[in-house]
Amino acid sequence: MLWETVRLAIQAIFRNALRSFLTVLGIVIGVAAVIAMVTVGQGSTEQVTADVEKLGANVLMVLPGQDPMEGGPVGTADPMFTVRDNDMLENQLASVGLSAPISQSRARVVFGNENRRTDVVGTDNRYFEAARWTLARGRFFDPAEVQSGKPVCVLGETVRRDLFGYADPVGETVRIRALSCEIVGLLQSKGASTFGADQDDFVIMPIKTFHRRIAGNSDVSTLFVSVREDASTERAKEEIEILMREIRRIGRGEEDDFSVMDMKQLATMLSGITDILTGLLSAVAAVSLVVGGIGIMNIMLVSVTERTREIGIRLAIGAQARQVLLQFLVEAIILSLIGGLIGIALGLGLAILGTNWLSIPFTPDPGIVLLAFGFSALVGIVFGFFPARRAARLDPIEALRHE
Amino acid sequence: MADAPLIELAGISRVYGEGEIAVRALDNIDLTVEAGDFIAIMGPSGSGKSTAMNVIGCLDSPTSGHYRFNGIEVAGLSQDQRALLRRHYLGFVFQGYNLLPRTSALHNVELPLIYKGLGRAERRAAAADALRKVGLEDRAHHDPSALSGGQQQRVAIARALVGNPQVILADEPTGNLDTKTSVEIMEVLEGLNENEGLTIVMVTHETDMAQYARRLIWMVDGRIERDERKRKAA
Known part of the structure; x- marks a missing residue:
């Protein structure tokens, strides 16, 4: 009997194919929008995770000031670190592999007629290792250059391209503020970061050179720590916190x-x-599902009126009220399920286009697809019930007389 | 119970509305129909013949009185229980044919069997058989719109008899048809009555068509005025 009802409903739907399609359009758009939003959102989440892993999951950064994530004020005048702090971390903590001191400032780099404002970073070879930079050309710094603060530098790919085009910059000299600096190496490009920031847009020099010739002080703004493979980041974090409290004399x-x-x-x-963004956009998209449901209810009501005579015939030949109810309910459910299926296909298609365009991974979530399918069935039940009940409550004599 | 008449109306009244505007469509009617009979209910418009038909067909409930069908008291039954009675014992033929549009003759005839819960193959066979009985086996796959009025009415008769009912209720079955086609339809009904032993209750205002019945009932103002058993013309 149920199977008969389903078959009957499908017949009724295809008897009026165009109208049925227009009826489910709301559901189609709603489901497609939700699926596309969620899939693209999850793709970008995955992209973030992948990017962070590329940088190194076992990397910690020590910054002055309270943790902004825990509600501390950002950019307060807490004291900076020193190179000595950095070396104490590296030498005294068992879980710390490498620790590189970093200082940086924005400055204009000039070569011939070309120039570019970029990040000038003072650090040493430990940073290259901890942050997994590799060379495209030339070399990293000599220990002697680091020791004595020689005017040498390593370029990021973006700076190279801006100043030198595709020429080899190694051996050339650039000017940074008053400093003439010899280029000894060129880094392999890492491309854009998660935020879309260009990771290759910087110039690196020995930290002593930076302190003396660019900054004019010996502040270290960041300690870039790589955790030993055999130690956990949580452990390293704790050790660093204890030591730093001691160094900075925090009571x-x-x-x-x-x-x-x-x-x-x-x-x-x-x-x-x-x-959060994904959720917000999906919620907006979900509203159109409700609108789509109302569209289905509207058409089902029209359909009940149009088919009043048919209902009368069915009642006269022995259909019970609940069978008529079931017929119209099943019809509404199948309508919205068809809408849901089309919406899922369309949504996944849009998600493929979207993820391609944003060059993030396409990772469809079977859970959300099932949810969308289930939700469209629910829409059918909720918005199909009222028209179906109206059909079932018709008086057979009145219904048969209906023109 | 075997001796009980098929249809027994006792003191049936049907009143529409209340108080001063109340209309007594049926006024204290007594009527007994034996199995195998063919009765025609006649009368002017508003005489209550359609209401009588609806009550007998279990589509409507009387306001008062007793209606026993096969010894079962119908008056106290719920909508759904009456639907079951219609499903198993009654077949309807209407003036306007009332076939489902855009649905083949065969599917139309099958419809009552769906509610009887028969399987597809069984339904097909029974529907084809019923169409054969009304002489329309070669039109089984035509939509109603592709059939003439007489053919549509024959499909409707096939639909009424496909479930092996005990009674066929025909409400002005020839009302929309020309004389020649009307005669054809009446001959089909007469054949079913004579050959299959089906009880037929027909409402009509055409005296010519009423001649096919074995018993004539005249109604005026909700009452039975005349009830005559007629000797069949050869």
């Missing part, structure tokens, strides 16, 4: 005036943001 009960950022933590924060 018992006082809050940290520095923070240790975990790349995993960063990834969580970023994917949290994309999740």
Whole structure:
């Protein structure tokens, strides 16, 4: 009997194919929008995670000031670090593999008639290793160059392209503020970061050179720490916090005036943001599902009126009220399921286009597809029930008399 | 129970509306129909013949009185229980044919069997058989719109008899047809009555068509005025 009802409903739907299609358009658009939003959103979350892993999951950054994620004020005048702090971390903590001091400033780099404003970074070879930079040309710094603060530098790919085109910059000299600096190496490009920032847009020099010739002080703004493979980042984080409190003489009960950022933590924060955005957009899209449901109800009501005579015939030949109810309910459910299926196909198609365009991974979630399917069935039940009940309550004599 | 008449109306009234505007469509009617009979209910418009038909057909409930069908008291049954009675014991033929549009003759005839819960193959066979009985086996796959009025009415008769009912209720079955076609339809009904032993209750206002019945009932103002058994013309 149920199978008969389903067959009957499909017949009724295809008897009026164009109208049926227009009826389900709302559901189609709603489901497609939700699926596309969620899939693209999840793709970007995955992209964030992948990017962070590329950078190194076992990397910690120590920054002055409280952790912005825990509500501390950003950019307060907490004291910077020193190179000595950095070396103490590296030498005294068992879980720390490498620790590189980083200082940086924005400055204009000039070569001949070309120039570019970029990040000038002072650090040493430990940074290249910890952040997994490799060379495209030339070499990293000599220990002697680092020791004595020689005017040498390594270029990021973006700076090279801007100043030198595709020519080999190694051996050339650029001017940064008052400093003439010899280029000894060129880094292999890493491309855009998660935020879309260009990771190759910088010039690196020995930190001593930076302190003396660019900054004019010996502040270190970031400690870039790579955790030993055999140690956990949580452990390293704890050790660093204890040592840093000691170095910076923070009394018992006082809050940290520095923070240790975990790349995993960063990834969580970023994917949290994309999740919120995804949820918000999906909620907007879900509204159109409700609108689509109302469209179905509207057409089902029209259909009940149009088919009043048919209902009368069915009742006269022995259909019970609940069988008529079931017939119209099943019809509404099948209508919205068809809409749901078309919407899922369309949504996945849009998601493929969208992820391609944003060059993020296409990772369809079977859960959300099932959910969309289930939700469209629910729309059919909810919005189909009222018209179906109206049909079932018709009086057979009146219905047969209906023109 | 075997001796009980097929249809037994006792003191049936049907009143529409209340108070001063109340209309007594049926006024204290007594009527008994034996199995195998062919009765024609006649009368002017508003005489209550259609209401009588609806009550007998279990489509309507009387306001008062007793209606026993096969010894079962119908008056107290619910909508759904009456639907079951219609499904198993009654077949309807209407003036306007009332076939489902855009649905083949065969599918139209099958319809009552769907509600009887028969399988597809069984339904097909029974529907084809019923169409054969009304002489329309070669039109089984035509839509109603491709059939003449007489053919449509024959499909409707096939639909009424496909479920092996005990009674066929025909409400002005020839009302939309010309004389020649009307005669054809009446001959089909007469044949079913004589050959299959089907009880037929027909409402008509055409005296010519009423001649096919064995018993004539005249109604005026909701009452039975005349009830005569007629000797069949050869």
